[in-house]
Amino acid sequence: MLDETDRRILRHHLAEPGLARAELAARAGVTVATLWRRLERLGAAGVIRSERAVIDWRALGYGVEVSLRFTLDKTDPRAFDDFIAAAREVPEVLAIETFLGRVDVRLNVIARDMAHYQEVYRSRILTLPHIAELEALMLISTIKEQEALPL
Amino acid sequence: MIDLDDVDRAICRTLAADAGVSAGELGRRFGLSQPAAWRRVKRLEEAGVIAGRRVEVDRAALGFGVTVFLGVKLAARGRVSLEDFERAVVAIPEVQVVQHVLGLFDYRLRVVARDIVDFERVLRRRIMTLPGVGNVEANVLLTEERRPGPLG
Numbered sequence: 001m002l003d004e005t006d007r008r009i010l011r012h013h014l015a016e017p018g019l020a021r022a023e024l025a026a027r028a029g030v031t032v033a034t035l036w037r038r039l040e041r042l043g044a045a046g047v048i049r050s051e052r053a054v055i056d057w058r059a060l061g062y063g064v065e066v067s068l069r070f071t072l073d074k075t076d077p078r079a080f081d082d083f084i085a086a087a088r089e090v091p092e093v094l095a096i097e098t099f100l101g102r103v104d105v106r107l108n109v110i111a112r113d114m115a116h117y118q119e120v121y122r123s124r125i126l127t128l129p130h131i132a133e134l135e136a137l138m139l140i141s142t143i144k145e146q147e148a149l150p151l
Numbered sequence: 152m153i154d155l156d157d158v159d160r161a162i163c164r165t166l167a168a169d170a171g172v173s174a175g176e177l178g179r180r181f182g183l184s185q186p187a188a189w190r191r192v193k194r195l196e197e198a199g200v201i202a203g204r205r206v207e208v209d210r211a212a213l214g215f216g217v218t219v220f221l222g223v224k225l226a227a228r229g230r231v232s233l234e235d236f237e238r239a240v241v242a243i244p245e246v247q248v249v250q251h252v253l254g255l256f257d258y259r260l261r262v263v264a265r266d267i268v269d270f271e272r273v274l275r276r277r278i279m280t281l282p283g284v285g286n287v288e289a290n291v292l293l294t295e296e297r298r299p300g301p302l303g
Contacts (some may be wrong), residue, residue, distance in 0.1 A: 002213070010177075010213070013206055014206055014208065017203065017204040017205055017206040018203050018204045028250050045212075046209055047206055047208055047209050047212050047213065048206060048207070048209075048252065049207040049208060049209055050168075050169060050207045051165070051169070051170045051171055051204055051205070051206050051207075052166070052167050052168065052169065052170050052204065052207065053166035053167050053170045053201045053203075053204060053205075053296075054167075054189070054201070054202045054203045054204060054205050054207050055163055055167050055200060055201065055202070055302070056199050056201075056202035057202060057300065059152070059153065059198060059199040059200045059202070060153070060155070060200055061152050062153070062301075067162060067250075067252065067259065068229060084296075088298065091300065091301040091303055092300070092301055093298050093300075094297065094298055094300050095295065095296065095297050096295070096296045096298065097220075097292060097293075097294065097295045097296070098292075098293045098294045098295075099220070099289055099292060099293055100289040100290065100291040100293055101252075101288075101289060101290030102288065102290065103290045106220070106290075110300065110301070122157070135254065135255055136250065136254055137222075137252040137253065137254035137255065137259060138252060138253040139250055139251075139252055139255060140250075140251040140253055141250070142238050142240045142248070142250050142251075142254060143240075143241060143249040143250065143251060143252045144240075144246065144247070144248060144249040145206060145247070145249075146247050146248075147206055147207065147208065147247065148222060148247070149208070149210065149213055149215055149247075149263060150244040150245055150263075151213065
């Protein structure tokens, strides 16, 4: 379904998502009209799902980011659904991921500082349903973050 | 730190869902002129609140059916250089995310692979051979959902 031109466009697009369309077209070696047409088609086919602005939460005063890994009590068949629905109600939760492995669910949680984190942790996280175990990884720094694929 | 009003937050929320919404459209939605909306976006970018763009793709449709999160503990023995580990790990094309963390592990990695066999190749040839690598725990990603965060 994808040809070499699509792949080339995607490679450049994923590597530098902030590029203006004209610049992206130049790097991928296509005209701007072709680029628009291809991007539209990739979007319609669901290959490109979305383009989103990245919010830097630190710039907004959220200095703490924690990765919380949960094991759920799976004797209750609704454990995943209940847990995820409740986690969606917590504004400080930035991402919800489910896994196959030792960890069932991971939440990415931000807070303004440690005092705020403790408050969120006690009042909003520990009260989530069906938790069997949880452990926290506190983010020190992000060294690499990219959507690029080895296409 | 920048102070945001309700309109700024609404703009952030909108662009975080779809970066393609134009200044004209933002203006129509939030009762601003097109230039006023543009100036607000510009200010948010200059303050670093809007830090760039992210393109989300269907990785499976592009042939990368497996995403694995690895927790990596560096080996306790000997002198482990964080710099050596970091330099080597960021160079692996299959590794999309590297985070230095505090807790049970030292690093969190997001790794993409074509399938489980391909993942095993990446794990054995590239991850387990990294300088200083000790314990590795793998969890295969099933679903992921991004939330808007506290912009309400």
